[in-house]
Amino acid sequence: MSGPSHDHSLYRERDLVPVRRALVSVSDKSGLLELAGALAAAGVEIVSTGSTAATIRDAGHDVTDVASVTGFAEALDGRVKTLHPAVHAGLLADLRLEHHEAQLAELGIAAFDLVVVNLYPFRQTVASGAPALDVVEQIDIGGPAMVRASAKNHANVAIVVSPERYGEIAEAVAAGGTTLAQRQRLAVEAFRHTAGYDVAVASWLGNVVAPDDKGTGFPGWVGGTWDRAQSLRYGENSHQAAALYATPEGRGIAQSVQLHGKEMSYNNYVDADAAVRAAYDFDEPAVAIIKHANPCGIAIAGPGASDPIASAHERAHACDPVSAFGGVIAANRTVTRAMAETVSGIFTEVLIAPAFEAEAVEVLTRKKNIRLLTLPEGFQPTVLEQKQVSGGLLLQQADREFAPFSSWTLAAGEPADDALAAELEFAWRACRAVKSNAILLASGGASVGVGMGQVNRVDSCRLAVERAGERASGSVAASDAFFPFADGPQILFDAGVRAVVQPGGSVRDEEVVAAAKAAGVTMYLTGERHFFH
């Protein structure tokens, strides 16, 4: 052991710690006066810094300036205020130990029983686009030092880092003091708070000030913090324990609000994420229906539809009504009453949308089993994807690039007119919501047959055509990656597919294109692949 150690028999028990002296230094002043009032009413001495002290004093409460404790005026534009032994010995003295108590008395330093600190708004300053000089000034040094010292010394000190805890602390003070269990809980919160703060500072320094990504866009170090948002009944299967964690800045599925229905399951979250990813890939009103992370229907509203989102849902459902049973549905527009009425007739696990009309909620909440979720305001899809591998983490930019029709190359057949170009663009976009190998047949802005997740492209073609049935004839097809042979596309041509879009780039492109020409089918090459695993 390299740190100092003590004979364990020297420690005296301390559970209830009466609060006689508090150190208060907060950047976020919300709730401060209520807390200060409660402390003053209980006869607690409040020691405080600059503007925190001024705020408390202006409200008519007694307050001791920290400078009178340190004998040292705040210096260097506030860079040094509380960084002083007269403060830190008062935070770190372990009063369970007689010799600490004696030493503190010898030094003439009084101990603190309660510390209330929140830190300079570093993240908000970065987000505001402030210049680096200002951001650096918002790196709090004295605050985290006090938070960490008090949290280490939780046997004696209660550390509060969030105004949300003020009520509980005021009650404890009035009731005679803080308990050990309470101080331990607060210490956990405190170290998590400073850890998150340091991650934000280290990320900004390594990403913005001195990027060490060597031109890759990926920094030499990645940090992150997540809070448990929900413990789940189980994971992918009932013998797997699971929980949902949310990142503080996130505005996605993990921050969605459940309006109705049973608790979300692990698989519900996975499918809801896939559904939202697919629906939000479209600017037009769109609906995606997901089963096992794959779409069994994606559609945009039909032309001139009076209720666009209801139309998109009906068309998405029509793709594969058998598979849509027990599906997870995402809409990228407010769910209307008409859409709700259709959905309520179909067994559906989850419906997630940016909002619901009140009448839609009324209709859907009659169904006990459906889960209704609203996305947070300003929903943000994932931009950087993370995938765990044993011993590590893969990071990649999410697949957001999309080559428009105007950039494609005609490889076979007649050039597409505007209507056919729109059909192909829809199919190409919808196809990237399908797990590879993906073949998607579409007609009029709605999928009609999906071949997903096969280990060869021929089977995906077969599956898509089989699912489309008669609808394959006259449809358009998209393939997420090139055709390695002409056998797959031939299945599409034989089924009556009239146009195909695919990346191209196979060594046998010529063979594939020749087959399209022979079949009189239009084929476009995008030069862009959309694998999705």
Ligand SMILES: NC(=O)c1ncn([C@@H]2O[C@H](COP(=O)(O)O)[C@@H](O)[C@H]2O)c1NC=O
């Ligand atoms: N330097 C120091 O000694 C120091 N001590 C406390 N602070 C921070 O100063 C803020 C409060 O200052 P004021 O009371 O002046 O508004 C708090 O966010 C606290 O975390 C400090 N500031 C930054 O490092």
